[in-house]
Amino acid sequence: MSTPPKTRDRHHDAPAAKADPHAEERYEDELIMNLERDQFVAATSQPVARATLSARTTTALWALRVFVVLVSLMVIYTFIDQLQ
């Protein structure tokens, strides 16, 4: 997932293919049942590692969340008021 592009589509990335003539071969070697290894259910059912968020990012996210909840409540209040 985080690995850089193994090979590129030969129709869209011809220079990369020229630079590495064995790229296509290697890609074929990395396929199992036509699926990339990290596409299998066995792989995708493994959780990804938790990212470390800075205090500033967490605070900004909470501020945005509180703001959105407040505005949503205002919209819902207005909606109910209009019904009456």
Next chain:
Amino acid sequence: MAATKASSSPALGLPPIRDGEPPLTHEDAARSVDRERVYSARKHSKRWKLLWLLVGPGILAMLGENDGPSMIAYASDGAQYGLGFFVPFIPLLFLMAYVCQEMCMRIGAVTHRGYGELVLQRLGKVWGWFGAGDLTLTNLVTLVAEFVSIRVGLAYFHLGAGVAVALGLALVVFTLSGGRYWRWERIVLGMALFNGLFLLAAILVKPDVGALARSLSFSPFPGGSFNTLLLLLASTIGATVTPWMIFFQQSASADKGMTPRDINHGRYDTAVGAVLAAIFGIGALVAGAALLTHNGTGIQGFAGAGFPEALKHVAGSAAGTVFALGLIEAGAVAILTISASTAYAAGECVGVSHSFNSSPRNAALFYAANIGVALIAAAVILIPGAPLLSIALNANVLATVLLPVSLVLMVMLANDKGLMGAWANKRSTNVIGIAVIAFVGLCGAAYGIDSFLQTVHLIPA
């Protein structure tokens, strides 16, 4: 084939697979069949076949968002304000939608995971569950509006709410019955192309081509109060970019089995969807604008079949019939895509199987959520005296208000080099993405606050 030699991703923490293959599931086997065709088309340079195989999630997200409430919103804009401003504004909004949806597609293709599970695992359970909560709320409200849209269309043919409910639920069950993503996608894609009925309706009302061309200058600007303008902006934005689209396209791209090699085709898919949706959306606007000279009379009230009936009187029965069929199609397709996005989110957040390629026995929650959310929405429109018109009109506004959080988390994921590696956002994408979030956030918040202050009489209405 030989076992992979690729090293495991640090973010995934996967054990390296060197000897033997990982245990296969039914979902793997089904996805493998689809990927074999993609692989074969690519190997034999069959470009058109490759494109045919890889299109789907982008077109479905965009045309799915041209849903009942959206088309009613566009037609209302046309009926009340004419073509000016909205003809160029709708493509601009779909350009914004393209920026967001391209990110979702890219994240899905690179990580093979849906939005819900990535937010939950990577950014924390609080944000994951908040996102799922937002989605469930807006999806429920929007699904009610979709059933309303089908009901409006059917009312033109003198059919009632019971038929609308039966039709919507039958479609959900029918499309789920195959146990294959490919089958589901192709059926819904085939139905979605009938969104073009709105373009046909626009042609049938014989619009003034000169007026259409003049409207490209963003004028005349809609008149009315500041609050009306904010409502117009918020509801029109909510008609083009919504939380369910983010969940849907990322999860569908992963479910389809897209890989980083398919990203260019995913971009074509998303761009084609955006262009078609903009054209058909303008079609609804132009059809609605035919009512402008009649002051939009006859468009209020679902008992009288609303827009289709009004169009029939102004532009003939063919225009009314086509518009009514369009509303049925728009509602039906959106029920399928929005139910699917809810089901993906439920499976991802609970951490159980969530794929159309899984059998109902293996993905019970996914199938139950898909049918269950549609069932709840259907039940609402059967309640006598339910405020269906208000629900339909407020669905887009609520989606706009809740959207910024989903967008911010999506941009964070798209910038996460641990997940995205070489496919992480470029600086230019971030600049555009942040501008989109700011615009959506400001419009939604301004409308919400202004309306609330008027309601509690802190400012004059």
